[in-house]
Amino acid sequence: MTTRLYYNDSLLARFDATVTEAGVLPDGRPFVVLDKTGFYPSSGGQPHDLGLLGDATVLDVLDRDEDAAVLHVLDRALGPGVDVSGEIDQARRLDHIQQHSGQHVLSAAFVHACAAPTVSFHLGPDVSTIDLTAVLEADVIARAENEANRIVQENRPVEVRYASAEEAAALPLRKEPKRGGTLRLVDIQNWDLSACGGTHVSRTGSIGGIAVTGWERYKGGTRVGFACGLRAVRHHRLLRDVVTAATRALSVQMSELPEALRRLQSDSREARQQMRVLTESLAKYEAAELASSAKEIGGHRVVVRVVDRDANGLKLLAQAAAELGPSVVLVSASRPALVVAARGAEGPSSVDPAVVVPNFSSAAPAFDAKALVASLIARFGGKGGGRAELAQAGGMDGDPAEIGATCAEILKGG
Numbered sequence: 463m464t465t466r467l468y469y470n471d472s473l474l475a476r477f478d479a480t481v482t483e484a485g486v487l488p489d490g491r492p493f494v495v496l497d498k499t500g501f502y503p504s505s506g507g508q509p510h511d512l513g514l515l516g517d518a519t520v521l522d523v524l525d526r527d528e529d530a531a532v533l534h535v536l537d538r539a540l541g542p543g544v545d546v547s548g549e550i551d552q553a554r555r556l557d558h559i560q561q562h563s564g565q566h567v568l569s570a571a572f573v574h575a576c577a578a579p580t581v582s583f584h585l586g587p588d589v590s591t592i593d594l595t596a597v598l599e600a601d602v603i604a605r606a607e608n609e610a611n612r613i614v615q616e617n618r619p620v621e622v623r624y625a626s627a628e629e630a631a632a633l634p635l636r637k638e639p640k641r642g643g644t645l646r647l648v649d650i651q652n653w654d655l656s657a658c659g660g661t662h663v664s665r666t667g668s669i670g671g672i673a674v675t676g677w678e679r680y681k682g683g684t685r686v687g688f689a690c691g692l693r694a695v696r697h698h699r700l701l702r703d704v705v706t707a708a709t710r711a712l713s714v715q716m717s718e719l720p721e722a723l724r725r726l727q728s729d730s731r732e733a734r735q736q737m738r739v740l741t742e743s744l745a746k747y748e749a750a751e752l753a754s755s756a757k758e759i760g761g762h763r764v765v766v767r768v769v770d771r772d773a774n775g776l777k778l779l780a781q782a783a784a785e786l787g788p789s790v791v792l793v794s795a796s797r798p799a800l801v802v803a804a805r806g807a808e809g810p811s812s813v814d815p816a817v818v819v820p821n822f823s824s825a826a827p828a829f830d831a832k833a834l835v836a837s838l839i840a841r842f843g844g845k846g847g848g849r850a851e852l853a854q855a856g857g858m859d860g861d862p863a864e865i866g867a868t869c870a871e872i873l874k875g876g
């Protein structure tokens with residue numbers, strides 16, 4: 463068993479101790495056990511301390527449950543029997559103290575505000591969270607946040623005392639303790655009494671302030687994020703910078719930001735709708751232009767053209783042009799290339815009745831889009847398929863112009 467100096471002095475920065483056991487963890491990292499330590503091991507939602515033991519750097523601190531020993535995982539081995547001085551990373555410890563004490567105050571505030579108990583606590587790297595069993599609305603959360611900050615401002619004393627399980631059973635503890643034996647109680651005067659092994663402030667004013675950073679529905683209850691002290695300031699700084707960038711980009715005041723974003727979304731929806739209408743009407747003109755350029759190839763009246771379109775655009779344009787008479791083969795300008803082939807009636811052009819076109823369809827077998835695409839795949843690779851009336855393929859490895867020329871050759875050759 464290791465004597466835990468942080469139990470009675472949460473601000474202890476240095477201590478001297480003797481190595482009582484030295485070993486190696488299964489992952490190969492060396493560790494030592496000391497007769498007494500100021501290093502806090504990860505437990506109760508609070509992360510472990512960092513610092514130095516002699517020349518060695520403390521990488522992790524673990525609780526060994528069997529004998530209540532504290533394991534200090536180090537970057538180098540230390541021999542047993544050695545006297546060492548320990549130095550704890552104070553900035554990290556102070557931050558953990560603020561977050562953990564803030565958690566006790568806030569959890570109690572939720573009990574006072576809406577009788578919602580906290581079932582778990584996690585002290586994260588940027589924000590911490592508590593999980594509450596109740597579904598909470600914004601007004602209740604604001605009330606608890608206000609109450610918690612009133613307790614911080616009142617700078618109430620926080621005392622650590624010890625009690626047997628029997629004594630504790632008669633006390634108004636916020637949460638049923640999980641373990642028996644002697645309990646360490648953290649008492650925030652007339653506000654919260656909890657069994658806890660963590661490091662805490664001696665007066666609530668040192669928490670500095672408690673800000674709820676957000677909340678979400680979680681396992682039928684609510685997960686509330688919060689930041690205390692300097693972390694709350696850092697969180698505010700981050701929000702300020704993000705909001706400032708957004709208000710500058712949109713040239714609005716902070717309070718106008720949500721409405722400006724809604725307007726932007728609605729404008730963009732309208733613009734997309736207009737673009738769809740324009741694209742459709744443009745496609746009609748393009749289809750007419752394509753159809754009017756049809757040539758006789760291998761007994762078919764057909765258009766073969768490379769156009770800059772995605773798969774959907776190619777298909778729409780090919781179908782629209784084929785409806786005007788000619789069979790149509792469109793190759794995308796991209797590489798790997800896409801191909802869409804569509805069968806037209808191949809009769810006289812309906813675009814310009816004045817243009818006299820011979821009727822080719824009687825001489826040659828019907829234009830077979832599927833067979834044409836299959837021949838192109840055999841030559842250029844890729845994947846695709848379809849019907850004799852409409853077929854398409856993608857992933858063709860070839861120059862689009864060459865694919866178009868090959869297409870014409872296939873139609874000529876039959």
Ligand SMILES: [Zn+2]
Binds near residue numbers: 506566657658659660
């Ligand atoms: Zn605690």
